[in-house]
Amino acid sequence: xxxxxxxxxxxxxxxxxxxxxxxxxxxxxxxxxxxxxxxxxxxxxxxxxxxxxxxxxxxxxxxxxxxxxxxxxxxxxxxxxxxxxxxxxxxxxxxxxxxxxxxxxxxxxxxxxxxxxxxxxxxxxxxxxxxxxxxxxxxxxxxxxxxxxxxxxxxxxxxxxxxxxxxxxxxxxxxxxxxxxxxxxxxxxxxxxxx
Numbered sequence: 001x002x003x004x005x006x007x008x009x010x011x012x013x014x015x016x017x018x019x020x021x022x023x024x025x026x027x028x029x030x031x032x033x034x035x036x037x038x039x040x041x042x043x044x045x046x047x048x049x050x051x052x053x054x055x056x057x058x059x060x061x062x063x064x065x066x067x068x069x070x071x072x073x074x075x076x077x078x079x080x081x082x083x084x085x086x087x088x089x090x091x092x093x094x095x096x097x098x099x100x101x102x103x104x105x106x107x108x109x110x111x112x113x114x115x116x117x118x119x120x121x122x123x124x125x126x127x128x129x130x131x132x133x134x135x136x137x138x139x140x141x142x143x144x145x146x147x148x149x150x151x152x153x154x155x156x157x158x159x160x161x162x163x164x165x166x167x168x169x170x171x172x173x174x175x176x177x178x179x180x181x182x183x184x185x186x187x188x189x190x191x192x193x194x195x
Contacts, residue, residue, distance in 0.1 A: 008085040035070055037073055043068070047067075112168055
């Protein structure tokens with residue numbers, strides 16, 4: 001398996017499982033992953049939030065962990081990365097206001113590099129203008145944004161455990177989809193795990 005350099009865009013109150021689990025899974029299989037946050041440096045932390053599905057009309061939100069950044073946002077050279085990961089949670093609603101974040105996303109889309117986005121991470125894709133003509137999924141509350149941006153909605157099942165691939169874009173509705181989302185992302189990356 002060729003080792004890939006993967007960039008992960010995060011911010012305070014990113015969903016805990018959606019940053020921790022993919023970060024660890026991708027490292028575990030041998031890829032290099034750099035987690036960066038606008039205006040923060042390697043060695044600093046971001047706060048996370050845990051979103052849970054407990055039978056209410058939407059998810060509940062609880063304090064999560066501190067997540068250690070291992071790269072500096074201002075030093076990112078997009079050409080050095082093979083793929084991009086955008087976790088969900090609260091962070092996407094404000095990191096998408098950062099023009100450099102949007103330029104980074106556009107670079108990956110324009111160069112047909114793999115992008116994995118989950119839950120509210122698709123808000124960043126919408127703002128960057130890279131979903132037109134794509135079929136994708138997200139947390140259901142993001143559906144109107146995706147459709148207004150020209151994407152075709154892919155229905156999710158009741159347990160949020162599926163993921164969808166359109167070319168090199170891999171999307172999922174929420175953290176319960178991690179096994180399927182990461183499996184499909186690894187396939188798009190050309191990664192295989194030998195028994």
